[in-house]
Amino acid sequence: MASRDIGATQLTPPRGTIDYPPPSLAALSRVLGALENVLEHAGYPAVRxxxxxxxxxxxxxxxxxxxxxxxxxxxxxxxxxxxxxxxTPIGRMVASGLLTGPLPRRVRYAAPCFRYERPGSRRQREFTQVGAELFDSLAPWGDVEMIILASECARAVDGDRIHLRVGDIRVFGSQLAGLNAEARGVAANLLNDALAVEARCAGLREVERVDDALATWLRDLAAGVFRLQQRVGSPTDETIALPSAYTPDTVAALARELPRASRDATRLALVSMAGLDEVVASRLVHGTTIQGTIGEVAEAGRSLFGDSAAEALESLQQVCALADAAGARNVEASLGVARGLEFYTGTVFAVVVPEAPGAPVVGGGGRYDHLIEELGGPSTPAVGFAVEVEQILALLGHEMERPEPATVVVVAAEPSAWVRAAELSGRLRAAGLRAPLPQPHSPTTADGPAIVVASEGPYRLMLRGETSEAADFIALLTQLRAVCETEAPE
Amino acid sequence: MSDETIRLALPKGSLQKDTTRFLAGGGIVAEGYEDGRDYRPKVDIPWLEVKVLRPQEIPMYVSQGYYDAGITGLDWILETRSGDEAEVMLDCNYGRVDIVTAVPDSWEHVNSFDDLMNLPDEVRISTEYINLTQDAVLRTTGVEPTVLTPWYSVRRHRYSNVVLILSFGATEGKPPEDAEAVVDNTATGSTLRANHLKIIGHVLSGSTARLVANRGSLHDPAKAELLDQLAAMLEQSAALPAGEASASLGTHLV
Structure with a gap:
């Protein structure tokens, strides 16, 4: 077979996937570790x-x-x-009876997932979800547990930037009760799109810098609104005009313009495409903008939807009050959290970064009481949440990219000393230290402590560059001495 | 000369008559090929074995090495994405067709592929050329369309309003009820016009019959010698030297 010119395109990873060299993977692992640590300590064993x-x-x-x-x-x-x-895969495990043990059942996961995303999307096509599912736990306690856990996860990876917005899917669901399944699906899609425009534009009004990714993402968002306007026949003078260049000013203008255009077109579409009454359509569209403290949101919700949403709003108030009392931080209420209208059955929440450009949603969760039964299992109330590690990592930037240094480097002073140096490095690893095998031709200096091994004679300790804090360093020296004083096994 | 033989696949269907003439121009008589009565025509060249296959199938058979060479349209070489393993040796310069996009001629507001892609509602495209059409949509919109075939489906309704539906023929009859547009081959455009369709863009211009060879066979010295000999014989028959007749993927998409 003839040799082939592989070409540059073959050397780049597939669109929407990332190679992780050691510092990047270390950062990813740190975020993963911090999240899993929270869930492990909350009594959530891992499943696969x-x-x-x-x-x-x-x-x-x-x-x-x-x-x-x-x-x-x-x-x-x-x-x-x-x-x-x-x-859903974990729901399958539950429905098949594989998950046993005392109630309620708790499980966590950290797993790669895959979704097609438009080119230019800020989300990857391969991404890592870390999440928790709680089965056989009734509202409001299970809901509150998830909100507290999500809040603790947010704190574990970032101080204050990650917020939780809590809503109840039944507020919007109650307004769609009269629709058949198809119309309900159409309405759900329209509302989800409108909610996305509201949420994302809220984070774009004061952007300092517009990179290509943000411009592409915004162009897609605007094109979606434009297409909807075309479908519902919005007047020409109201249709969205895309800017010729994306600057902080034009982005801010578009971020002001898009939600209004989206709301108008969504209202018309809810009537013409989903068959909703005009008054109900207007209420729903207005509802997408309501967020704030739980008191404000409950009051606005009651005045907008009346008795039809009273039960859902009462439940939302109870969940938010308990989460607040239990110490969950950065929790706001929002009727505009209505993700997964087809999936969730009660409390829903989004994990968002309100101050970042486009206010990215980095995770979310909620109650889904019907899934297990629909999968063929017993009726099982359930609630869960997940966050996307890559999105959190993008938020944190390079802060987490610290290479994992060797605890101690063993250097062979000359090639003939390699066997002796290798044997020492093995004993150091067995003692729990990070000690790579020596390479005879590698430099004889190291950033951290190094042990120089000659063919014979005592080991020499070499100290270069930065070292750990004194207390750690003394502990390390004590460990090193103990290992070095141990006789090599015959 | 070794005992090596070359297995050559010839196209059945609309290319048959012109291929017979093309072979004869190179001094090759394939007995029983033109009238379609024999799938295994006799040829008077001892190192050449001939079999008749559908032009859609020939690129796959050649690229897999089941045949050393074949004559088929460039449209099917590209559609089957066989170019990596099947190398075009000669442009035979006959059987010229364009692969075009067409919509109902009453659609005054749709006059280009871009116009079609920018329609606000769902755009169903009926075509036998799923891959070429998918490439054209991707290059124009950047977003993967929904694809419906019996063998595989891609569901992207949420991301793209374009739906490609595999056609098993009579493509030009699908619009307007069962498709908004077609991507089909045409030599003169008369069939499309007769069905009240207008051409709004070219997915592939100037597709002609090509002699293709399996790359593995070309790397086998004994086979390569015979394949070169075959190409040399047939080159005399092509009205123009190989490569001069041009075919290009729709420039409006680039």
Whole structure:
């Protein structure tokens, strides 16, 4: 076979995926570790499920946003998809009776998931979800547990920038009760899109710098609103005009303009495409903008939706009050959190970074009491949440990129000393220290402490560059001495 | 000369008559090929074995090495993405067709592929050329369309308003009820016009019949010698030297 010119395109990872060299992976692992540590200490043991599942299972309760983003393939006449999320696979485990033990059952996961994203999207097509699921726990206690855990996870990776916005899906759901399944799906899509525009534009009004990724992302957002305007026949003088250049000023102008245009077009579309009454459509669209303290939101919700949403608003108040009393931080209420209208059944929340450009949603969760039964298992109230590690990492920037240094470097002074140096490094590793095997031709200096080993004679300790704090260093020296004084095994 | 033979696949269908003439111009008589009565025509060249296959199938057979060479349209070489393993040796310069996008001729507001892609509602495109059309949509919109075939499906309704539906023929009859547009081959455009369709863009211009060879066979010295000999014989038959007749992917998409 002739040799091939592989070409530059073959050397880049597939679109929407990332290679992680050691410092980047160390950063990712730190975030993963911090999140998993919170969940481990809260009594959530880890589970693992297959990387791919039957498409029908994953699509059963997924909204269009997930159903239409799966990577599918067929083998032995069965259509499969790479998992786009972890709740359904874990739900399958529960429905099949594999998850046993005392109630309520708690599990956590840290797993790669896969979704098609438009080119230029800030989300990766391969991303890592860390999350928790709690089964057989009733509202409001399970809901509050998830909010507290999500809050603790946010604190574990970042001080104050990550916030939780809590809503109740039944507020909007009660307004769609009269629709058939198809119309309800159309309305859910329209509202989810409108909510995304509201949330994202809220974070774009004071952008300091516009990079290509942000411009592409905003162009997509605006194009979506434009298409909706075209579909519902919005007047020409009201249609969105895309800027010729994306600067902080034009982005701010677009961020002001888009929500208004989106609200108008969504209201018309809810009537013409989903068959909603005009008054109800207007209320729903107004509802997407309501957020603040739980008191403000409950009052605004009652005045907008009246008795039809009273129960949901009462539940939302109770959940928020308990979470606040239990110390959950940065929790706000929002009727505009209505993610997963087809999936969730009560409390829903989004994990957001309100101050970052585009106010990215880095995670979310909520109550889904019907899933396990619909998968064929017993009726099982359930609640869960997940965050996306890559999105959190993007927020934290390079802060987490600290290489993991060797605790101690063993240097072979000459090639003939290699066996002796290698044997010492093995004893150091066995003692729990990070000590790479020596390379005879590597430099004879190291940033941290190094032990120089000659063919014979005593080991020499070499100190260069920065060292640990004194207390750590003394402990290290004590360990080193203990290991070095140990006779090599015969 | 060794005992090596070359297995050559010839196209069945619309290219058959011109291929017979093209082979004859190179001194090759394939007995029973033109009238379609024999799938294994006899040829009077001892090192050449011939079999008749559908032009859609030939690139795959050649790229897999089941045949050393074949004559088929450039459209199917590109559609089957066989270019990595099947190398074009000669532009035979006949069977010229364009692969075009067409919409109902009453659509005054849609006059380009861009116009079609920017329609606010769902755009269903019926086509036998799923891959070429998918490439064109991707290059224009940057977003993967939904693709519906019996063998695989891609669901992207949420991201793209374009839906490609595999056509098993009679493509030009699909609009307006069952598709908003077609991507189809045409030599003169008359069939499209007769079905009240207008051409709004070219996905591939100037596709002609090509002699393709398996790359593995070309790296086998004995086979390569015979393939070169075959190409030399047929080159005399092509009205123009290889490569001079141009075909290009729709420039409006680049």
């Amino acid at each position: 499920t297959p990387m791919f599942e039957r498409f029908g299972l994953l699509a059963m309760r997924a909204g269009d946003a997930i159903r239409h983003s799966m990577f599918t393939f067929t083998s032995e006449r069965v259509e499969y998809a790479l998992r786009p999320e972890m709740t």
